[in-house]
Amino acid sequence: MPAFNIYIPPFCMDESRYIIEELIGEFLGLEFEIETWDNPYYLVEHEGKSIELPADFFQRAETDWLSPETLPTRPLSCWDSRSAKMEILLSAPDVPVIFGRPELTISDSGIKISIDIFGSAFFMLSRYEEAVTSVTDQHGRFSSETSIARQEGFLLRPIVNEYLEILWSCIRQLWPDTARRPREFKTIVSADVDVPYHRINKSLPGMLKRLAGHLVVRKKPQLIPGTILNYIAFKFNVLRFDPLYRDLLWIMDVNEGIGNRVTFYFLSNPTDPQYDGCYKLDEPGIRNLVKEVYRRGHILGLHPGYLTFLNRDKMLKDVTNLQRALEREKIPETVTQSRQHYLRWKTPDTAAILEDVGITIDSSLSYSDHAGFRSGTCYDYNFYDVVARRKLSLKERPLIVMEHCVLDKNCMNLQGRDAISCIQELRRLCRMFRGNFTLLWHNSSFNEEIDKKIYQECIS
Ligand SMILES: [Zn+2]
Numbered sequence: 001m002p003a004f005n006i007y008i009p010p011f012c013m014d015e016s017r018y019i020i021e022e023l024i025g026e027f028l029g030l031e032f033e034i035e036t037w038d039n040p041y042y043l044v045e046h047e048g049k050s051i052e053l054p055a056d057f058f059q060r061a062e063t064d065w066l067s068p069e070t071l072p073t074r075p076l077s078c079w080d081s082r083s084a085k086m087e088i089l090l091s092a093p094d095v096p097v098i099f100g101r102p103e104l105t106i107s108d109s110g111i112k113i114s115i116d117i118f119g120s121a122f123f124m125l126s127r128y129e130e131a132v133t134s135v136t137d138q139h140g141r142f143s144s145e146t147s148i149a150r151q152e153g154f155l156l157r158p159i160v161n162e163y164l165e166i167l168w169s170c171i172r173q174l175w176p177d178t179a180r181r182p183r184e185f186k187t188i189v190s191a192d193v194d195v196p197y198h199r200i201n202k203s204l205p206g207m208l209k210r211l212a213g214h215l216v217v218r219k220k221p222q223l224i225p226g227t228i229l230n231y232i233a234f235k236f237n238v239l240r241f242d243p244l245y246r247d248l249l250w251i252m253d254v255n256e257g258i259g260n261r262v263t264f265y266f267l268s269n270p271t272d273p274q275y276d277g278c279y280k281l282d283e284p285g286i287r288n289l290v291k292e293v294y295r296r297g298h299i300l301g302l303h304p305g306y307l308t309f310l311n312r313d314k315m316l317k318d319v320t321n322l323q324r325a326l327e328r329e330k331i332p333e334t335v336t337q338s339r340q341h342y343l344r345w346k347t348p349d350t351a352a353i354l355e356d357v358g359i360t361i362d363s364s365l366s367y368s369d370h371a372g373f374r375s376g377t378c379y380d381y382n383f384y385d386v387v388a389r390r391k392l393s394l395k396e397r398p399l400i401v402m403e404h405c406v407l408d409k410n411c412m413n414l415q416g417r418d419a420i421s422c423i424q425e426l427r428r429l430c431r432m433f434r435g436n437f438t439l440l441w442h443n444s445s446f447n448e449e450i451d452k453k454i455y456q457e458c459i460s
Pocket residue numbers: 192194303340341342343
């Protein structure tokens with residue numbers, strides 16, 4: 001199949017190039033050549049037929065980049081895909097239109113899509129809206145409640161994938177011989193190693209308080225001998241009596257049983273005494289854990305500390321520390337994957353810092369208060385820096401589910417079957433678009449037996 005010619009309008013041309021490379025080049029795997037022209041719309045052209053697309057967002061943003069006036073006009077309109085009488089892979093027939101108009105017309109010579117697919121997809125992938133607002137939660141994070149996706153009710157849909165499918169259906173309609181890049185659905189399981197063992201192991205008053213808790217609060221005196229044994233064993237660098245440590249090993253066991261490699265993100269260098277972890281990488285127990293993760297074929301990633309998300313020096317120190325720890329254990333791996341502790345992230349600063357210190361895959365982009373598709377996609381993609389206005393080499397691997405978001409009463413507050421259904425539905429959508437279902441489950445979140453059941457259902 002020869003290359004498509006894609007004509008782009010004279011607005012935000014670097015951003016236009018980037019989003020066309022991501023959607024058509026990377027996601028669909030099609031060959032194309034870009035030419036600029038003076039018309040205010042895009043044209044995808046081949047063998048005398050063409051698809052016309054609007055450039056509403058980039059035209060609006062050309063003179064007002066990152067101003068609140070460039071944000072979508074709410075409420076959004078919805079496109080009823082049934083009107084197109086085409087087969088399109090969508091999670092629901094009504095598609096929210098972030099930019100553009102809800103229309104699609106087909107003629108003999110081509111198709112006119114009035115939904116601004118390129119602008120809307122750019123808006124979602126680059127997290128443009130996060131760079132426009134300064135509203136954050138107490139940890140400096142952009143919350144789901146501030147997002148267009150949550151406000152307009154499409155956070156649980158991979159909207160960028162759906163826009164891509166609309167475009168793909170139009171391409172297939174005009175050029176039926178076109179083949180897209182094959183993709184495979186993957187479940188990508190991870191665990192942030194925040195608390196590999198109980199903090200009380202390092203504090204006698206803390207341990208005594210916990211014993212009192214067993215007696216008075218939990219009324220389970222049978223837990224007392226185990227807590228004392230764990231406390232004493234810890235002094236001799238033996239962690240296997242610690243329930244949190246055992247749950248890390250259990251995560252490895254159950255995932256190995258079904259052929260999953262788990263990514264374990266380690267905190268490397270405490271940056272904040274209140275919010276960072278209780279451990280250091282040179283402790284014998286943690287050294288053993290790092291070796292165990294590697295020996296069993298899992299992936300070692302970095303969990304940059306609480307204060308790194310806006311601080312390049314601290315981020316670099318974290319990378320260097322973990323790299324040294326791997327060298328000390330003669331593990332021939334380079335630190336290239338990370339996820340921010342507390343999911344602390346500022347668009348685009350954190351992405352630019354990560355790229356600068358040599359991280360190639362980040363997996364932080366999920367909301368800390370709600371599961372779903374923060375970037376609108378379940379595909380890995382190159383991040384775009386909307387301040388420096390350049391494509392980064394950093395790949396973002398969107399995080400779809402963090403267990404805390406689903407289970408916690410301050411977040412989605414789902415329990416038992418409801419929690420399983422929600423997670424399974426998100427997984428089904430990732431499978432439908434042959435994307436990555438990326439799941440984070442902390443070892444500290446197996447409080448009840450049901451949690452392990454939910455976990456096993458979600459990874460298998
Ligand atoms: Zn963490």
